[in-house]
Structures are given as C-alpha cells and as structure tokens.
Amino acid sequence: MTDTSSTPSNDATHRSHLLRASVDAAFPRIVEQLSDLVAIQGIAWDAFDAGELDRSADAVVGLIRGVGIDDVRILRVDNDGVPGGPAVVARRPAAEGRPTVLLYAHHDVQPPGDEALWETPPFVATERDGRLFGRGAADDKAGVMAHIGAFGALSEVLGNSFGVGVTLFIEGEEEAGSPTFRTFLETYRDDLEADVIVVADSSNWKVGVPALTTSLRGLVDGTIEVRVLEHAVHSGMFGGPVLDAPTLLARLIATLHDDAGDVAISGLASGDHASVDYREEDYRSDASVLDGVELAGTGSIASRLWHKPALSIIGMDIPSVALSSNTLLPQARAKFSLRLAPGQEPGAAMDAVRAHVEAHAPFGAQVTFTPGETGSPFQTDTSEPASKVALESLREAWGVDAVEAGMGGSIPFIADLTEVFPSAQILITGVEDPDSRAHSANESLHLEEFKKAILAEAILLARIDDGALTRI
Template identity: 45%
Template sequence: MTPDQIEAAVAASMPQAVDDLKRLVAIPSVAFPGHPSEPVLAAAAATEELLRSAGLPHVRQIEVEDSYPAVFAEAPAPPGAPTVLLYAHYDVQPAGDLALWRTPPFEPTLVDDRHLYGRGAADDKSGIISHVTALRAFQGRFPVGVKVIIEGQEEYAGERLERFIERDPDLVRADAIVVADTGNQRVGEPAVTTSLRGFGAFTVEVRTLKESVHSGQFGGAAPDALAALLRMLAALHDDNGDVRVPGLPRGVFLGTGPTEEEFREAAGVLDGVSLVGSGTIADRLWASYAITVTGLDVPSVNGAVNAVQAAARARVTVRVPPAADPKTTVDTVADFLRQVAPWGVQVSIGDLSLGSGFLAGTGGSARAALDRAMERAFGRPPVDIGAGGSIPLVSTLARLFPAAEILLFGAEDDGASIHAPNERVDLDELRRVATAEALFLQEYATL
C-alpha cells in the first residue's frame, strides 16, 4: 500500500474506530480487588472480537496465573519480513469520586465532536483501538508479521503477565515492539517515550490499641494510630516537597520537558499554589523518585465519631528512576517509615506491587521507520520524552529480547487526565497515531 492509501484507509475507518472505543469505554473493566470480575472478562471478550475484526487469523485468550486473561493474536510474517509485537491493556483505573466527573465515567460522551470522555478512553483503550485501526488499513494483508498481546491487569497487578512471558518468551518474540500506552506532551506534537520510571506500591498499617476508644475519656494519653501514621507520612518529604528518604537522590533527565507554565496548566495547579521539588520539571517527572500517598483507610468525615483510632492504613506509591530497582526502593521507604514511627507503634507493611523502569537504546531501523511515519502523520518529526509512569511489561521485554527495538507512543496527552476524573482522548490524535502506526508497519517491512 502507498502512504496515501494508508492515510485514506485509516480516515475512512475512524467512525467505526470511535464506535468501537465507545463500546470499550462503556465496560467498567476495573481489575482492582473489590471490583466485580464480570466487566473485566467482558472487556477481554470485546478485545478478542476487535482483534478478529482487524483481519488477524489467530486470536485467543490466554490464562494468566492470579490475574485476568491476556488476549493474544498473530499473523505470520511474509517471506523475509520482520515481525512486530503490538501491546496495550484493556483494564482501567477505578473511577474515584463520581462527583468530580463532568460526565459519567462509564458512559462515553463525545464533546465538541473531538473529545471522547470516559474512564479508559485514553489509558489504555485508545491503545487497543489505535492497533486495531492501523491493522484494518491492510484488510488482512499485513506487510510484516504481527503479534498482539493485550493484558487485563496492568493498572494493579504488577508483574504477573511478565512472569507468564518469562516462561514462554517465544510467544511474543519479535523484531520490534510497539507499546501503545503513552502519548505526546501536547496534542498534535508527536513524541516517542524513551524512558519510564519504575513503580512500587505497598500498604502501611499502624496499630496502637486493641480497639478504638472514646476521645473524651482517653484522648490526650492514648496513642492515636491515625496521628502516628500522619506524622510518618509527612516525614517522607521536606518542606520543599523533595523526597527526604536517605538513599533516594534526585536525578537528571537529559532531554527536553515541559515548562513550569505548561506543567501547571496540564496538571490544573491552582493559582497561588507552588509546585514541589527541585530541578527541572523533566528531572522531577522522569528521572527522580516520587512518593505519593494514594489512599487512606480511616473514618470518613461524614462517618466520624469521637474516638481515638486503634488502627490506620495508607497506600503508598513510589515512582522509581528507570535504572533503579523498585523492590530495593520500596524496602528503603518502608524501613524509613518504621524508623520515624512515633511512640513505639506497631507498623506492618504488605500488599506489595512492583513494576520495573525502562531506558531505550539509541535507536535503529525500527525507530528510523517510526520517525518517518510520525513525521508524515503529524506533519513534524517526533521528539524524545520521558514518562513518569511505569509499564511493567516493557522492562521484561527489553531483558528477554535485547536486540528488539521497543517503541513507545500513543494517543494519550498531558491533558487527557489519565488516572483522574474527566479522562478523555482527542479523536484527531487517535487518528494520527493509528495512521503513524500503519505507516510504520509498511515502512518497516521495506527495510
């Protein structure tokens, strides 16, 4: 196919792509504990159907131990052609506080004929649709060998799919790997993600009493578990907002990143509120450690009673520079919390989840083909950026297949509000990304 034919085929298939994305977003496929499994399995089935519709001759679900199934598809390579592995995930983050959403999170809503709102519209159901739309352009006559793996518990489960692939690496062996779970800093400005921070998360629990007691009768002498936990969590950062845990130094990102003004706008920082941390924005987001308290198990304000709390729990997330070890980092943070715990309180650490970081090489023929494809699709060449998030599978693929080029790009952007209320995807961006992927497959086949 010529580039003109590919562009026309993708453009013609966009109405179907939008309908397919709406159908996926309407499925609340939250794979976190405590959420129903039926919607997650329904999303797996829908993903399987979509891959079949893309012309792939072999599509099946693969059971993953202690997790949800992955959907795998493949088409053999034409003689002499390379094989490309395509990755995305069909599970999504929980919706969170529904009151903060302007549209219902699992009722996909089109706004201004350009933005589709809903949980997972960007992260990462847009990745599934960009793959499917790119493949549909070839009507089953693919210029390269194609393998696709779409996992079902990327947002929570850590490295379960990774363990599965380590036992059967030939299943996903490829010459180049496209990971559609990142995006551009700004809509219309193409970027390739060349580094990912690693990830570690754990739950810390503090206990002080056999059971909660009346704050009037015992307050002032009885040790409050919530107060102790808050002191411990506050000790993780200094007054400037830098991580103060020994052994977790600030890093430097050797590339360009957003300005403070761009970051404030993308993050929605309120007027008069300062940013935290030191170094450039790129240093802070892509090369340094970051610690975030993502949840607290304590009485809510509405359900509060006059009591000294016997126990309190928090979920702590640590973002880890690409070359650092997530398990060592989590152990360091957990040890620090034990050290700063006041009053001899009992501290326990559990529910550990880990994901390794990634740092791309200098690039080869696949990256060169992608650069040409993205320049045609976007009208400008891509830039290299980092990502503060982690994709656990990527580091495993890099270790198992050191000769394969791993290319990270996608339809997310800094304004997409992934992991937050009012998540959305820009449909023009989705078209450009699907076009770039299809052009890349054709270009890579000729090298």
C-alpha cells in the first residue's frame, strides 16, 4: 500500500496524484486482464454456448477477488422457468455512517457478426494505433475493468481508511435485453441497495473530452403487417387494379416521416434544447454518412439525437431478390424501432404509433399492428450532489470540462433502477468514444481514454469518501 502518512487526509490534490500514479502503474496489467476477458465468447443468446458465459462470470469473480473483495457471488434468477444469465455481485460493506456506491457493468457481449468484416479476429484482443480491438473490448468489458481498476487504485492508496461501501453488479445478459433484470433487482434488493449507482455503459463526447450522460431516449418497437390478398396471384394476369403488399407497406412507412424527415406521428414528445453543439461535419464522420446524403429532421443535431423521437424500420418480411417471382404478394411485414424523447411515456407512444398506422392504411389494406418491447427515457437532475461530484472528477482526470451529453440510444434497465431504488442518484459514465463501433465489426477501445475513465471513477469514489455528497 502506498504510504500516505505524511499527507494530510484532506489533501485531495495530493491524493489524486497518488491515484493517478497507481492507475498508471497498474494499467498494463489491467489491459492484459481486459484482453483475457475479450478472449471469452460470453454471449447470452440461445444460439451460443452458455458455457462461455459461465466462464466469463468466473473470470470476473477472479478479477474482483484480486483487488481484495472476498464477498463475491455468481447469482441468477429464473424468468418463466428459464434461468437468466450469470450475474456477479460483490460487496464491501460501508463503514458506519458512510454511503454505498453500486458499480454496474455487464460482462456479456454481442455476437461477432460477419467475421469477414473484422480486420482482426473478434475474440483476440489486438492493440493497434493506441486502440484495443475485439468484441467487448469497449462494450462492456472495459466498463467491468474500469470498476475493478478504480477500486484497486483506491485500495492501494487509501487502504482501510476508505469507508465508502462498494457493491459491484456485473450483469450477464444485457446484450440479450436483460430479460431477468427487474426480477433480479427485486430478488436481491437488499444486496444492491445503494445511495449512488454508477452505470459504466455509455460513451464520452470524443477523444480528449469526457462526458456524463444526462439523458437517454426511451424505446418502443413492434411490427406492422399489411395484407391485400388471400393468396399470391400472377402479376401479369392480375397486376394493375390492385397493388401488392410490399408496395402498400412502403407507402404506409413513408407516412411515418414528414418531408423534412421529422417523425410525423402526432402526440409524441419532442424538444430542441441541447446545451452543446454537435457539428454536422462531426456527426457525418462519426455516423459514416455518405457524401451527398442529406440529413433528416429539423433543429440542432444534438437535439435531433437526444431530445426528439427517431423512427427506423429495422427489418422486413418479404421475399429476397434471389427468391423473387412474378407474383403479387398478399402480405408484407415490417418491424419498427422508435426512440422516445425524455418525458415521453412509452405506453402513450405505442398507442400513438398504432393510431397512426391504422389511420393511414393505404388503399384500404388490412393493417395489423403488434406492439413489442418498451423502455422508458431517462433524465438526470444535474443539480444533485452526485452529478456535480462526477463532473468534477471527470474534469480532474481529463484536464478539461466534461460535456453533459444526452445519448440517442436507450438503456431500458435504467428505468428499473430508478423504480426499484428511487432514492439512489444514478450516474451514467462510459469508456467508449464515437469510433468505438460497439455492436459492429472492428469494435475498439481508445486505451488512453480508458485509463482516464479508471482514474475519474477512482477520484469520484475518493471524493464521496471525503463526504462530498453532503457538502454540496
């Protein structure tokens, strides 16, 4: 343990220097441990080997014990008789009168997809140009290691004087939609109860600029089916007086946006009040928009991403070109995904989509609307003490002010956390950057940014240990 006897306990600056030195010294080992995790193909989908997911959980247990937390368990709950993914829960109780912080991440990963699109093997962590490539290197095994690395630095620098309670909750089924998450929270509520919850599963603003994610869009999805015939018929003999189902489905889908590209479904919440400037050229580069493609929607880029609804068609059931024939198709189906602005109630949004598609049935076609999954949006109260301490910690680690950023995506389980633990302050942090390509081929982690994320979390926990939550 680092000798701090000559350092006043309130010398936060010196303590931060010690934490930085500890993270720097441990970082090669942390990257090696992260690389070992990347090699484990823990995918919580039925089509993949469940044994690999168990191996992943076991590896996380070993890493947590390696930083001095002995109370570590692998837990799971059933969902309608089907066991959920293995979650790792580790606890270090708080000293008398001290708060408890829950550190969340997930050890499961997305499938690799088409491996021909990868420039390096997806399950072999490969360092190149300051980035670590591999499935899960960023999302979210880096989040797991950020928690472990931060706690390791605190243990080295502060030792037994660190009195904040720390609970690690490393989920094992997030990429499969967290099907047992709510049941898990309710089953192990007492083990997971905390004053502050840190969710390390988001992104920073850009390389060199950290971010605290202060809003998330919600999500509803479902399917829209159009039927026009009882069965397929010859397009030459019957084509003309009746339009085929794919054409009518396309016409219906076209009504979901107006001419500017804004979502045209009435009754959805929308805003235009983003506090930061996301330049169009940066968005085009980050999103790989092709030259000549015009951007959709109105308002600032940031507000379109964070404070307005966004609707996409993410799948269609129609014959492929390779299997097509000269017939009028009787039915076609599409799956939509609608991101919701903060303040939107998911049930009302689902009803609005249903009402729209039923009112816009083209040429009297039969339209069947089937609702799917829902997730609530999230908005952080940045006046809360934990948010202020987090922003200060990010600034100290990076040396620049952190951005209070929204996120266009959704983390549906955040709503479960807010409902089960209504008094907890929730902080959404991240280890990714706009080029991390989570879920895609060539996923990667910027290693210097990763090191700063570990340091920021260590500083955050140390400040909470100092009583920062009650001083602000």
